[in-house]
Amino acid sequence: MNPLSTRRRGCFALLFCGLVGGAAAGAERPNVLVILADDQGWGDLSIHGNTDLETPNIDSLARDGALFDRFYVCPVCSPTRAEFLTGRYHPRCGVYSTSTGGERLDLDEKTIADTFKAAGYATGAFGKWHNGTQYPYHPNGRGFDEFYGFCSGHWGDYFSPPLDHNGRIVRGDGFVIDDFTEKAMAFIERNRGRPFFVYLACNTPHSPMQVPDRWWNRFKDRELEMHHRDPRKEDAGHQRAALAMCENIDWNVGRLLERLERLDLADRTIVVYFSDNGPNGWRWNGGMRGRKGSTDEGGVRSPLLIRWPGRIRKGTIVKGYGGAIDLLPTLADLAGIEVASVKLLDGISLEPLLLGEPPADPERPIFSCWNRRVSVRSGPYRLDDQGRLYDLTRDPGQDQDISGDAPEIAARLGKAVARWREDVLSELGDDARPFPIGHPDCRLTQLPARDAKATGRIERSNRFPNCSYFTSWRSLEDTISWDAECLASGRYRVEVHYACPAEDVGATIELSFKGASLRGRITQAHDPPLRGAEHDRVERAESYVKDFRPLDLGTIDLSRGRGPLVLRAIDRPGAQVMELRLLVLERLEEETAPGGKR
Numbered sequence: 001m002n003p004l005s006t007r008r009r010g011c012f013a014l015l016f017c018g019l020v021g022g023a024a025a026g027a028e029r030p031n032v033l034v035i036l037a038d039d040q041g042w043g044d045l046s047i048h049g050n051t052d053l054e055t056p057n058i059d060s061l062a063r064d065g066a067l068f069d070r071f072y073v074c075p076v077c078s079p080t081r082a083e084f085l086t087g088r089y090h091p092r093c094g095v096y097s098t099s100t101g102g103e104r105l106d107l108d109e110k111t112i113a114d115t116f117k118a119a120g121y122a123t124g125a126f127g128k129w130h131n132g133t134q135y136p137y138h139p140n141g142r143g144f145d146e147f148y149g150f151c152s153g154h155w156g157d158y159f160s161p162p163l164d165h166n167g168r169i170v171r172g173d174g175f176v177i178d179d180f181t182e183k184a185m186a187f188i189e190r191n192r193g194r195p196f197f198v199y200l201a202c203n204t205p206h207s208p209m210q211v212p213d214r215w216w217n218r219f220k221d222r223e224l225e226m227h228h229r230d231p232r233k234e235d236a237g238h239q240r241a242a243l244a245m246c247e248n249i250d251w252n253v254g255r256l257l258e259r260l261e262r263l264d265l266a267d268r269t270i271v272v273y274f275s276d277n278g279p280n281g282w283r284w285n286g287g288m289r290g291r292k293g294s295t296d297e298g299g300v301r302s303p304l305l306i307r308w309p310g311r312i313r314k315g316t317i318v319k320g321y322g323g324a325i326d327l328l329p330t331l332a333d334l335a336g337i338e339v340a341s342v343k344l345l346d347g348i349s350l351e352p353l354l355l356g357e358p359p360a361d362p363e364r365p366i367f368s369c370w371n372r373r374v375s376v377r378s379g380p381y382r383l384d385d386q387g388r389l390y391d392l393t394r395d396p397g398q399d400q401d402i403s404g405d406a407p408e409i410a411a412r413l414g415k416a417v418a419r420w421r422e423d424v425l426s427e428l429g430d431d432a433r434p435f436p437i438g439h440p441d442c443r444l445t446q447l448p449a450r451d452a453k454a455t456g457r458i459e460r461s462n463r464f465p466n467c468s469y470f471t472s473w474r475s476l477e478d479t480i481s482w483d484a485e486c487l488a489s490g491r492y493r494v495e496v497h498y499a500c501p502a503e504d505v506g507a508t509i510e511l512s513f514k515g516a517s518l519r520g521r522i523t524q525a526h527d528p529p530l531r532g533a534e535h536d537r538v539e540r541a542e543s544y545v546k547d548f549r550p551l552d553l554g555t556i557d558l559s560r561g562r563g564p565l566v567l568r569a570i571d572r573p574g575a576q577v578m579e580l581r582l583l584v585l586e587r588l589e590e591e592t593a594p595g596g597k598r
Helices: 011-015 054-063 078-088 112-118 174-191 215-218 236-262 323-335 405-423
Strands: 031-038 066-074 122-128 145-150 162-164 170-171 198-205 267-274 304-307 318-322 366-370 374-380 381-382 390-391 433-436 445-446 481-488 492-500 507-513 516-521 549-558 561-571 579-585
Touching: 031 078, 031 174, 031 323, 054 066, 054 236, 054 267, 054 304, 078 112, 078 323, 112 122, 112 198, 112 323, 145 174, 174 198, 174 236, 198 236, 215 236, 267 323, 267 433, 318 323, 318 366, 366 481, 374 405, 381 405, 390 405, 433 445, 433 561, 492 516, 507 549, 516 549, 561 579
Parallel strands: 031 198, 031 267, 066 318, 122 145, 122 198, 433 481
Antiparallel strands: 066 304, 145 162, 162 170, 267 304, 366 374, 374 381, 381 390, 445 579, 481 561, 492 549, 492 579, 507 516, 507 561
């Protein structure tokens, strides 16, 4: 189905229904606030029956609007974000990993922000982006006027860490979810006189498990009553921290809803709440099989709550199902605007379901994929990635394979998966995309260690690249490099974010690209302690971090073209060269065109 021709309704029909309408007929367009949680399972809300925590503000969205009984996302973070942003399955968009460039959204994709910006909306994104760092992969290059947050898949410290504000590095202010919410509310207030589209992408309860005392103290000694279907797998400390983080999200949702009320915007604002995958630990999740990373129900079923006072009837329970791919066409329909993408969307508008109509295709398949494992949900059935068939109406925990009892259904869904692999998954080829430098519309380029490759014995601070840095750089033969493409010739100032103890100061390093080179020397010691552990509620798997110091390496003339951007050491008077977190390149001159014109 091509949602470029998504279902529209006339003014009188909409007003007669009294549920959703007005915008498409020329009435004042609604604002849109989308809140996305990170690693929050379907079972991490009190409205879904979890009595171990309280989420009254999130729950109120269902009480005052609609709750989807079944809504599907991807097994992990960046693919879900890609599908929400584009309305297309993530393999079509170039997303196949959660780090080292595989999280990037192809540049020929149009996003939901492009759609709303083209319709005159102010657009802002706050929090975790996770679909590319360097412009134009950066949120400011994907339709968002304002961005405040981080572009990586996870972050190493949640209390006043370094963050990204429209491409520049700034220092965060307090606990990140509170901070992101503050910035989102300020954006709403600044733009209250025009329609706005706000995307608040929380990075909790993703690990590391950090949360302020106010919420942790409610859970640290609590005896939990709700348990996973196999309690032996549980980690009680991790469970408690996750639930505390969810209650913090709920508090911030309450602040957002109160701010909309105070600004007299509540009735004119569509509020959407969902999560990006199943829970990031073994905890109560309604008895479903699977967790984050799984293509089973427990890994891909997400909350979806939508409120639009006066348009969506209070207490609506949507029995049909949808997915992250459906949110773009749905929100465009509700706002009465055209989808910006000229590509075929995989998503459809869920507006009819919000109107209380039955689904047009009750057996419409929705596919779930990760690491080339594919499952499909169709009607009451799920065919898992092993070809086993389950009737989720009778067996919500996926305990009884019925493929032998219903071979025709299993065969039909197996063929659907095969077609999907051929039509969609086949679009994922080898990733030859370079990391861009100096896009003409953006002077600053950040090149984190995450996106680089190291040779020899240089090591990452952790096996998870997202918020890592390079260490153990001891040999002059070893290098750190980025597969880069310079998009605008000119003079660039280079900043190296490093750490180096006093006994190792003095190394000379060289940056080179396509015949141009720049050398600089480390003259000042900077040996900060690791940070993050002091805020962790349970032991983490990810890297700890440091407050790295920026070193002005000087300027280099770069010409347009592709090649390796290489950092090497010329000499090393101490035991190591340095530890490296980030390169920042700033174009100082505009590209000079033939004839000397700029």
